[in-house]
Amino acid sequence: MNDFSFELQAQCPDTGxxxxxxxxxxxxxxxxxxxxxxxxxxxxxxxxAHLKDAGAQMVLSNTYHLHLQPGEDIVAQAGGLHKFMxxxxxxxxxxxxxxxxxLSDLRSITDEGVKFRSPRDGRMINITPExxxxxxxxxxxxxxxAFDECAPPGVGRDAVEQAxxxxxxxxxxxxxxxxxxxxxxxxxxxxxxxLDLRAEAARQLVDLDLPGYAIGxxxxxxxPEIIDQVVKHTAPLLPDNKLRYLMGVGSYREMAxxxxxxxxxFDCVIPTRLARHGCALVDxxxxxxxxxxxxxxxxxxxxxxxxxxxxxxxxxxxxHLLRSQELLAYTLLSIHNITELIHFTQRIRQxxxxxxxxxxxxxxxxxxxx
Amino acid sequence: MNDFSFELQAQCPDTGxxxxxxxxxxxxxxxxxxxxxxxxxxxxxxxxAHLKDAGAQMVLSNTYHLHLQPGEDIVAQAGGLHKFMxxxxxxxxxxxxxxxxxLSDLRSITDEGVKFRSPRDGRMINITPExxxxxxxxxxxxxxxAFDECAPPGVGRDAVEQAxxxxxxxxxxxxxxxxxxxxxxxxxxxxxxxLDLRAEAARQLVDLDLPGYAIGxxxxxxxPEIIDQVVKHTAPLLPDNKLRYLMGVGSYREMAxxxxxxxxxFDCVIPTRLARHGCALVDxxxxxxxxxxxxxxxxxxxxxxxxxxxxxxxxxxxxHLLRSQELLAYTLLSIHNITELIHFTQRIRQxxxxxxxxxxxxxxxxxxxx
Numbered sequence: 001m002n003d004f005s006f007e008l009q010a011q012c013p014d015t016g017x018x019x020x021x022x023x024x025x026x027x028x029x030x031x032x033x034x035x036x037x038x039x040x041x042x043x044x045x046x047x048x049a050h051l052k053d054a055g056a057q058m059v060l061s062n063t064y065h066l067h068l069q070p071g072e073d074i075v076a077q078a079g080g081l082h083k084f085m086x087x088x089x090x091x092x093x094x095x096x097x098x099x100x101x102x103l104s105d106l107r108s109i110t111d112e113g114v115k116f117r118s119p120r121d122g123r124m125i126n127i128t129p130e131x132x133x134x135x136x137x138x139x140x141x142x143x144x145x146a147f148d149e150c151a152p153p154g155v156g157r158d159a160v161e162q163a164x165x166x167x168x169x170x171x172x173x174x175x176x177x178x179x180x181x182x183x184x185x186x187x188x189x190x191x192x193x194x195l196d197l198r199a200e201a202a203r204q205l206v207d208l209d210l211p212g213y214a215i216g217x218x219x220x221x222x223x224p225e226i227i228d229q230v231v232k233h234t235a236p237l238l239p240d241n242k243l244r245y246l247m248g249v250g251s252y253r254e255m256a257x258x259x260x261x262x263x264x265x266f267d268c269v270i271p272t273r274l275a276r277h278g279c280a281l282v283d284x285x286x287x288x289x290x291x292x293x294x295x296x297x298x299x300x301x302x303x304x305x306x307x308x309x310x311x312x313x314x315x316x317x318x319x320h321l322l323r324s325q326e327l328l329a330y331t332l333l334s335i336h337n338i339t340e341l342i343h344f345t346q347r348i349r350q351x352x353x354x355x356x357x358x359x360x361x362x363x364x365x366x367x368x369x370x
Numbered sequence: 371m372n373d374f375s376f377e378l379q380a381q382c383p384d385t386g387x388x389x390x391x392x393x394x395x396x397x398x399x400x401x402x403x404x405x406x407x408x409x410x411x412x413x414x415x416x417x418x419a420h421l422k423d424a425g426a427q428m429v430l431s432n433t434y435h436l437h438l439q440p441g442e443d444i445v446a447q448a449g450g451l452h453k454f455m456x457x458x459x460x461x462x463x464x465x466x467x468x469x470x471x472x473l474s475d476l477r478s479i480t481d482e483g484v485k486f487r488s489p490r491d492g493r494m495i496n497i498t499p500e501x502x503x504x505x506x507x508x509x510x511x512x513x514x515x516a517f518d519e520c521a522p523p524g525v526g527r528d529a530v531e532q533a534x535x536x537x538x539x540x541x542x543x544x545x546x547x548x549x550x551x552x553x554x555x556x557x558x559x560x561x562x563x564x565l566d567l568r569a570e571a572a573r574q575l576v577d578l579d580l581p582g583y584a585i586g587x588x589x590x591x592x593x594p595e596i597i598d599q600v601v602k603h604t605a606p607l608l609p610d611n612k613l614r615y616l617m618g619v620g621s622y623r624e625m626a627x628x629x630x631x632x633x634x635x636f637d638c639v640i641p642t643r644l645a646r647h648g649c650a651l652v653d654x655x656x657x658x659x660x661x662x663x664x665x666x667x668x669x670x671x672x673x674x675x676x677x678x679x680x681x682x683x684x685x686x687x688x689x690h691l692l693r694s695q696e697l698l699a700y701t702l703l704s705i706h707n708i709t710e711l712i713h714f715t716q717r718i719r720q721x722x723x724x725x726x727x728x729x730x731x732x733x734x735x736x737x738x739x740x
Contacts, residue, residue, distance in 0.1 A: 040694045041687070047701065049678065070665065070690040078668050078686055086682040295440065298448050308419065312456040316448055317411070320440040324410045327697055331417065 004143075004184040004211040006031075006243045006264075012357045015365070016236060016262035019352040022058075022212075022243045024090040024142035025182050026082060029057045031243070031264035032349050034250060034341040035092065036271065040065050041075070041085040044272045045331040046338065048086045053308060054339040055346060058143070059087055060267045063135050064096035064103070067127075068120045072138035080140030092143040092267075095132045095174075097188075098216070098248075101150045109149065111166060129173040137180050145214065146174040148188045153222050160192035168204050175208065184211035186245065192217060193226045195233045202237040212243040215263070225369045228257050235262040250341060252284045256364035259348055260357070266345070271337030275330050278322045281340045284364075289333070294319040307339035308332075374513075374554040374581040376401075376613045376634075382727045385735070386606060386632035389722040392428075392582075392613045394460040394512035395552050396452060399427045401613070401634035402719050404620060404711040405462065406641065410435050411445070411455040414642045415701040416708065418456045423678060424709040425716060427459055428513070430637045433505050434466035434473070434497075438490045442508035450510030462513040462637075465502045465544075467558075468586070468618075471520045479519065481536060499543040507549050515584065516544040518558045523592050530562035538574050545578065554581035556615065562587060563596045565603045572607035582613040585633070595739045598627055605632040620711060622654045626734035629718055630727075636715070641707030645700050648692045651710045654734075659703070664689040677709035678702075 003023045010019040022029040029035075036043045036051060039062045043051055051059065061081060066072060078084040081091055100106065104116035113128030132147035147170050151163040167190050178185050187205040191197035205213060215234055218227045231246060235258070238244050243265065246258050250268020258266070274281065278290045280301045287294075287301075297315040309318075309332040321329035351360040358365070373393045380389040392399040399405075406413045406421060409432045413421055421429065431451060436442060448454040451461055470476065474486035483498030502517035517540050521533040537560050548555050557575040561567035568585075575583060585604055588597045601616060605628070608614050613635065616628050620638020628636070644651065648660040650671045657664075657671075667685040679688075679702040691699035721730040728735065 040690075040696055042691060042696055042698045045697050045701070047678070047698070048682070069694055070686070074666060074686060074690070077666060078684060084684070084687055084690075086687075296444060296447060308417070312418065314448060314454070316440070316444060317454055317456075320410075320444070320454075321412060324439055326410055326412055327415045327700065328412045328417070330697065331415070331701065 002182045006212070006241055008240060010353045010355070012260070012352050013355065014358045015260040017259045017348070017352050017357050018262060018264070019349050020264060022264070024058070024184070026088060026090045026142050027057065029090055029265065030349060032255075032259045032345045032352070033057055033265055034255065034345045035060055035265055035267040036338050036342075037267050037269045038085065038087070039269070040069065041081060043334070043338070045275070045327070045334045046272075050308065050331075050335050051087070051338070052089075054335060055342040056089070056338065058090040058092055058265065060092050060094060061085070061139070061141065062096065062099060063093050063132060063139065064099035066093075066139060067096065067125075067135050068118055072135045076138040076140070082140065090143070091141040093136050093139050093141040093145065094247075095136065095145040095147040096127060097132070097148040098150050100127055101152075111169065129170040130177040133174050133177040133185070137178065137183065140183070142183060143212065144178070144183045144185050146171040146185060146187050148190060148216060150190070150217050151192060153192070157192075157194055157197075160190075160194060161197055164190045164197055164201050168201070171205070171208070186210060186212040186214050188214045188216040188247070189234055189238075190217050193222070193230065195230065198230055198234045199237055202234055206237070206239060210242070212245065213238045214245040214247050216247045218246070218249065224254060227254060228369055231258045231263060232261045238262075252344060253364050253367070253369065255345060256348065256361050257369070259345075260365055268341075271341050272334045275333035275337050278329070278333070280318075280333055281337045289315060289319050290322050301336055302340070305336065305339060305343070307336050309336040372552045372554075376582070376611055378610060380723045380725070382630070382722050383725065384728045385630040387629050387718070387722050387727050388632060388634070389719050390634060392634070394428070394554070396458060396460045396512050397427065399460055399635065400719060402625075402629045402715045402722075403427060403635055404625065404715045405430055405635055405637040406708050406712075407637050407639045408455065408457070409639070410439065411451060413704070413708070415645070415697070415704050416642075420678065420701075420705050421457070421708070422459075424705060425712040426708065428462055428635065429457055429459070430462050430464060431455070431509070431511065432466065432469060433463050433502060433509065434469035436463075436509060437466065437495075437505050438488055442505045446508040446510070452510065460513070461511040463506050463509050463511040463515065464617075465506065465515040465517040466497060467502070467518040468520050470497055471522075481539065499540040500547040503544050503547040503555070507553065510553070512553060513582065514548070514553045514555050516541040516555060516557050518560060518586060520560070520587050521562060523562070527562075527564055527567075530560075530564060531567055534560045534567055534571050538571070541575070541578070556580060556582040556584050558584045558586040558617070559604055559608075560587050563592070563600065565599065568600055568604045569607060572604055576607070576609060580612070582615065583608045584615040584617050586617045588616070588619065594624060597624060598739055601628045601633060602631045608632075622714060623734050623737070623739065625715060626718065626731050627739075629715075630735055638711075641711050642704045645703035645707050648699070648703070650703055651707045659685060659689050660692050671706055672710070675706065675709060675713070677706050679706040
């Protein structure tokens with residue numbers, strides 16, 4: 001077994017926040033840290049060199065998308081995902097569960113697995129826990145995720161409990177199916193908004209002594225106060241000496257609060273998605289640079305930001321690129337937005353190491369959640 | 371007057387080719403050299419850092435496009451084009467003449483100037499020689515171009531001669547209108563396919579002792595053998611001690627032959643336009659990376675190419691990005707294609723300095739032109 005240890009460096013005296021280092025075969029992840037999403041083996045519009053400059057350590061990619069295009073065989077022939085996408089650092093692949101349930105023309109869900117029609121070419125595809133792991137073994141990320149059933153919000157307790165039980169059964173099959181010792185298989189705590197189900201799921205997973213744990217099913221369609229409650233009650237049930245990953249969350253407030261509850265890493269498509277809508281993230285706000293007020297604004301997006309964009313280009317210039325529909329606008333905004341979210345988590349990390357997290361981030365921790 | 375001298379370093383013993391250094395207030399241009407085009411104050415999908423790595427020295431931008439969006443006032447308020455687009459090196463702005471004639475809903479051409487309807491917002495716009503220079507003075511490029519009338523191919527000798535005479539009259543008004551000593555105003559030799567008209571135009575321009583000369587009206591819709599004949603007979607009529615610029619040309623053969631006739635610099639949108647069609651330039655060929663044969667081709671585009679793309683990404687990866695409609699594909703292909711054309715002209719420059727141009731580039735110089 002390779003080293004996937006999580007080294008605890010500091011704990012906040014008055015919250016659950018912690019700073020640490022997660023080890024992988026392709027390098028370390030200093031936590032807390034935001035992880036950019038490269039769904040199709042690239043973070044949209046930015047190069048790996050830009051990602052490195054932005055402070056990215058672990059990046060995500062997606063089993064569902066890569067299975068459909070180009071197919072895991074091609075990635076494996078290329079020498080694995082790190083070489084294929086030219087990202088030498090740590091990579092995590094999501095299992096495809098969430099995408100099968102949210103993006104596909106789903107045909108059946110049984111204990112065996114799921115059947116769906118490919119949105120690319122219409123062919124029927126079977127994904128079982130074994131298949132998801134086979135694909136992820138071929139892709140070769142450092143961290144791979146168990147295949148899970150994601151019950152959508154509002155389906156009721158019985159459906160959530162059934163999905164949770166099935167996810168647990170699938171997890172055990174994933175563990176048996178995993179062929180590679182240089183990939184860490186993480187389990188995903190499900191259970192919807194039901195805190196007792198979350199607690200039961202957490203206990204089941206902890207008993208399996210996995211190399212890391214994720215909290216899933218909280219990102220899409222779920223109200224922020226429910227996410228906060230779930231994380232608050234679930235994170236502390238996970239072992240101190242394992243990495244804790246909150247899936248699909250990337251807003252300032254949700255990250256700050258989740259870190260306060262003991263979460264270490266996050267992923268979200270928001271920085272690149274906002275960029276494609278012309279928006280910049282600035283200290284918790286979203287600025288739409290297509291807005292008329294930026295046409296003659298010759299300041300950088302954020303004077304204090306060290307990113308390539310803020311070192312070189314004015315708001316007026318990016319506004320001009322957006323009005324001209326020049327694709328470079330998306331690259332420059334993505335570089336800034338990714339840097340901004342990573343630096344937000346890096347500043348939190350530093351404040352935890354300094355013992356000042358509770359005070360420094362009171363703005364995010366104390367405001368009511370809407 | 372600032373220094374815009376052209377320093378001749380070497381002349382080919384058996385062709386008209388020459389190597390030199392052109393001086394500008396923002397740095398030098400080692401010639402021969404291809405110049406990337408940044409129409410709207412950006413070279414599509416690439417950052418200035420990418421351009422620098424690609425070996426770019428002088429880059430182009432466009433008076434017509436920048437007048438429509440964002441407007442020259444905004445660029446001037448930003449501190450000029452160099453600062454606005456974060457390109458600290460030499461910049462050349464085309465006068466807008468070519469674009470007015472090729473892209474606009476043109477309403478009238480008189481000796482005074484042209485009237486057209488803006489394709490952006492439908493308002494009527496007047497561009498006179500004085501207005502073109504006023505805009506270019508506000509933009510602040512190192513080299514600015516005289517406003518010219520471009521007669522399309524096939525209009526006949528009388529129309530070409532009339533456009534040429536009008537262009538000469540406009541040039542003299544441009545010279546009077548130019549307010550800045552730190553910008554070099556280049557004249558454009560017109561005259562269509564008529565070698566005697568080209569010779570007359572060249573003589574008229576040389577008499578004005580301009581800081582540099584362009585050959586225009588050869589790039590769009592004109593047959594390669596006509597371009598070659600025009601350049602062959604026109605370039606030697608221009609002074610040895612001034613930069614010679616062939617407008618809108620960027621194919622391997624046309625550049626190599628034009629250099630053999632004594633041309634120093636070129637511009638063309640082809641490297642970025644091909645990139646957006648999924649094509650890579652490789653040693654004179656165009657490869658469409660969407661072609662099925664590249665799906666499992668794990669070589670770099672060009673093993674010998676020093677560009678960021680060829681140092682990191684396989685043909686299979688770029689094929690995957692194209693099939694996934696990921697915009698990063700256009701960035702990676704643009705980086706490669708721009709590097710490829712600049713390096714092609716850099717290799718020619720080196721061979722001229724070595725005295726081996728005629729032999730080294732015989733492939734391009736001797737093949738018949740179709």
